[in-house]
Amino acid sequence: MNWFIPREHGAWAMLIVPYILGMLVSSASWLHLIFFIGVLAFYFASGPLLAYIRKPKLKKEVIPSLCIYISCGLLFTLPILYLFPRIIFIGFLIIPFFLLNLFFAKLKKERLFINDLVAIIALSFLVLISYYIGVGTVDAKSLLIMVINIIFFTASVFHVKTLIRERGNVKFLWSSHLFHGVTVALFFLLSLPVVAVAFLVGMLKAWFMPKAKRYKPIEIGLIEIANSIVFVVIIGVFL
Incomplete structure (x- = not known):
């Protein structure tokens, strides 16, 4: 079966x-x-x-x-x-x-x-x-966590696509960089520094991870898993 x-x-x-x-x-x-x-x-x-x-x-x-x-x-x-x-x-x-x-x-x-x-x-x-x-x-805190989660995985999709399906697409790459940068700035402006730090990790990954290299799916997957673990620890423990 x-x-x-x-x-x-x-x-x-x-x-x-x-x-x-x-x-x-x-x-x-x-x-x-x-x-x-x-x-x-x-x-x-x-x-x-x-x-x-x-x-x-x-x-x-x-x-x-x-x-x-x-x-x-x-x-x-x-x-x-x-x-x-x-x-x-x-x-x-x-x-x-x-x-x-x-x-x-x-x-x-x-x-x-x-x-x-x-x-x-x-x-x-x-x-x-x-x-x-x-x-x-269900209260305001749970709704905030939900929104944070949506933004986090949207950023992740942006980044992963720049390495695979949108590889070489300069416009998409800069859209990804802009999205990551805006999210970090937004959470700092909203006086949510813990959330901003959690997104800062992903931003640095998206901005400075070499794009010319061809990554294996398993490599990208492991990097995203590591980023997700950091995100969960920071948000789940310190927020």
């Missing part, structure tokens, strides 16, 4: 980081682990689902793994949804973004910048869900 396990390292980071941030800035508990296993199962379900959308002929191949993933997802999320039913309302907010991702997959336009942004926004709602599990509410 084909399990259709998602392999994009960027998507893994976009799934894990917002959830951990919401947990760290609220109150971590074993409920977070249970719900995250369910979220992970649903994420795995996106593998066979997207495979079917791209190639409808794979219908018989994707059904077994899709059913297993969805069943596991329901098994681990439903108990938490019973305890925190308002999480369902946050889930409804994610659906339109998820449908947009499916639409781009159907058009085979998944590499578009807008599709990446849609996915970032959708997965950033995990900040609110994780935060809600921790403290039982």
Whole structure:
């Protein structure tokens, strides 16, 4: 049986980081682990689902793994949804973004910048869900963390594309540099120096990482993972 396990390292980071941030800035508990296993199962379900959308002929191949993933997802999320039913309302907010991702997959336009942004926004709602599990509410702090997470991964997409698909595109490169620089300045102006420092690390990486060199995907992935870890530690611990 084909399990259709998602392999994009960027998507893994976009799934894990917002959830951990919401947990760290609220109150971590074993409920977070249970719900995250369910979220992970649903994420795995996106593998066979997207495979079917791209190639409808794979219908018989994707059904077994899709059913297993969805069943596991329901098994681990439903108990938490019973305890925190308002999480369902946050889930409804994610659906339109998820449908947009499916639409781009159907058009085979998944590499578009807008599709990446849609996915970032959708997965950033995990900040609110994780935060809600921790403290039982969604407040200004959780919304701020969500926005910070969106900006962080948008900057990451800018940078990664300058090294791969937009390599040699001077206009895109300067757009990336400008975005990174503005975010750091913006957070300093908003009197959020901790956030500014977290983004400063990414800015230095984007500005000074040699662009002429051809990087292997694994090299880029490891660098982005390291940057994500630094980001989580700074925001989750010091904000």
